[in-house]
Amino acid sequence: MGRLNEKVSYWMLVAPALTIMIVFYILPVLGIWEIAFTEPTTGVDNFVKMAESSAVKTSFVLTFRVAAITTLGCLLLGYIVAYSISNFANKFTPLMLALVILPFWVSVLIRSFSWIVLLGRSGLVNDTLRDTGIIDSPLRLMHNEFGVLIAMIHVMLPFAILPMMTNMRGISDAYVKAARGLGASEWTAFWNVYFPQTIPGVMSGALLVFVLSLGFYVTPALLGGGRVLMISEYITYQIQEFLNWGLGSALSVGLLVATALVLLIASRFINLRSALLERK
Amino acid sequence: MMPVSAFRIFFQTGAWMILAFLVLPLLVVIPVSLTDTSYIGLPKEHLSMQHYVNYFSDTEWLHATWSSIWIGLVVASCAAVLGTAFAIGCWFLSDRASAIARWILITPILVPPVVQSLGFYRFWVQLGLIDTSLGVILAHTLLALPYVSISVFAALVNLDRNIPRAARSLGASVWQTVLAVVVPAAKPGILTGFVFAFIVSFDEIVGVLFITVRRVTTLPKKIWEGIQDNIDPTIAAVATLLVLLTLLITAITALRRTS
């Protein structure tokens, strides 16, 4: 009986957080499914409309494209940083680490605002280029996909760097040393011996960045000029401009399902537990 | 001593350039905040503190800042208590059911912000929580819980399961064991979780946009409206203050760790 009693007390520790999460979070999110099937009429009308709409299709394609490019960009840039921090220890390493973490603490809004200041038509980049005579008329750096991508990579980069660093920390340099001892060049040893060992970290980073990018709202909404309409912005657009809760909810369900599918597919290649549940 | 190879140069200069890309854009708000113009731009004739004066004399900005701070503290406290209890319970249980519970608790990390905010909005309307501080606190606590539970659980990984067992066999009750043995071991995780929870609440924008109308205003909402409504350099002043504060805290913690 003692063991059972003990179990009950542990569950009593778990229960409060779990209960409010289920009642105030999971149920409301599931409630969106209900709206999608019942407003304005009961049935799958909203989903039919969604499937037929070429704007919705475009928006989904755009969302996946932006998320994919952001992910690739973050992996490429992030890998270089993670590798340097993990493999070339010197007195600057703590500083580098601090610089990676720093943007994490600055809100996405502020970071997007910084990019608006930089990339606007009369922003700092254009002004500088014009003052130095490199260009005559301002470049379009914002209010298009380019601006959104730059800012998104900037926001997501730390999410890619940290899992890769965690992974690299656990890699012994013995193999690379052995390969070098056998005459492999630095590049060959890196590419054939080191890189394959970092794949799990790369995958975790990719998953995190991709999933977060899919649902991203703030940056595209502020820098996209209304024409880089990712699904999240499309949802708010349907609801705020047209009070169209049915279609907005159906789109939300679509986005949720897409996210779940990505996770499902990822779970075949990645240990989701260590990528999400036990991430540090 | 190995000669400095092209390989090394590539990675090291590359890393520094990327770090510059990561950090320098945060600093552009500093010169802009000192502009003497009434629009976003670099100072024209002289440096001016007018936008800081404006921030510190504008009751709306100060009110929004204060709201964000106290809501953040309440959220962090609630999330720290609930999340710590949750993680400790799961750590003791360590069975399949508790693993599922842990997955449930981290869903807010995975669900897109706009989608969860729609859910909040519909439910909060029914509960009469729209445009109330309580509504914001509840929503933010839910969003912060995953971070607390993850960091507390991570801190407990290093705790030897035999220690609480020993305490129990010496006659301590479950609660005594938790309070006297497990909580102290989880302390670093709780602290990290508290800070995370505060930041989550302090920075959260999408949910606030959906569940508040006009009575409750947080700092991010004020910034958001500022960016959308009238890009005036006061936002740059606020952004500068926040960036500098972050730099300061990072520096202090870094110094502490080295000393």
Place this chain on the structure above:
Amino acid sequence: MTDTTDFEAKRDIADIAVERYKQGRLTRRGFIAAMGALGILPALGSKVSAQANEIVVVNWGGTAKDVLEEVLAETYTAETGVPVVIDGSGPSAGKIRAMVESGAVVWDLCDSGAGSAIILEQQGITQPIDYSIVDKSKVLEGTAYNNGVGNYIYSYVLATNPKMLGGNVPQNWADVWNTKDFPGMRTFRKSVRGMLESATMAQGIAPEEVYSVLNTEDGIAAAIAKFRELRENIIVWGSGSDSQNLFLQEEVAIGNIWSTRAHLLKDQMDEGSFQVSFNGGVMAPGIWVVPKDNPAGTEEVMKFIAHAQKPELQVKWLELLGSGPINPAAAPMVPEELARWNPTSPENLATQILYNDEWYAKHQVAAEEMYVDALIN
């Protein structure tokens, strides 16, 4: 229930006042309206409790509320001794309906839009306007309904920045679509409201023909195609302040924006770098409606509406908020320097058309879908 009233435009008028006076708070756009239209109402409407012999007038808040108070309410009270209370909580059609159906009507007069006025009339929620007290001739033609009457006017207009364009300024919508002679970015609204009209005129169709052309599928498709053609040169504005910022930051040199925002920009932009043309503009009216069984009684409210028709008061509105007098007789009283910014001056009236709510009720949803597709696909 479809609600075709342009809430944001109304709220925008409120917002503008906020900027003017730097006081009061903006409301979160869309959401009060959303709550009302969804029929999910927290506490019904206002905390204003109606007493006998007082009129409760409801508008969209912000400092538009203060202006309403100062310009209409105080003058009315001074004249008649009847107190007037202004409530800025936003009289969406859904809220008015819920209030009337619940039998607890506390509002006497609401600042609504043409679309809502028609719907509320059909649903029997509002009272007929008593045109023996309210003067039909003192409102713009086409804005006197059975159960609603014009209040003010704002327009969708062609705004330009002559300085950025080197003095070469588009004169009409066809010019706006001519990117060869007029290069640079344009801004249009993130909704078809007031936008499809301009794309239709850009095809050379006469203003008075616009809605009959748009009533055909081909007409809509052609207008959408115009946007598809122009989209690389388009930045979209979501809120009125968005459009204002785009001009202030010189992100665009040309745009289709609200005349009320233009009214602000004319003071904010440097001399010679902002200009507006009402040529091919679309006028949208605000409409007064009176809920059934209003506490102050029909006659008292009608008297107040008649009071609000006084041209000198409407000119004040124009000066303070930029919304144009609905009473054509006000035009000659507008100060000379403001005349060309007045949506309802005789010169500007001649070149504009009236926003057609019936068309929006029928086609808006489908058109919005195609519009988004044209802009992003």
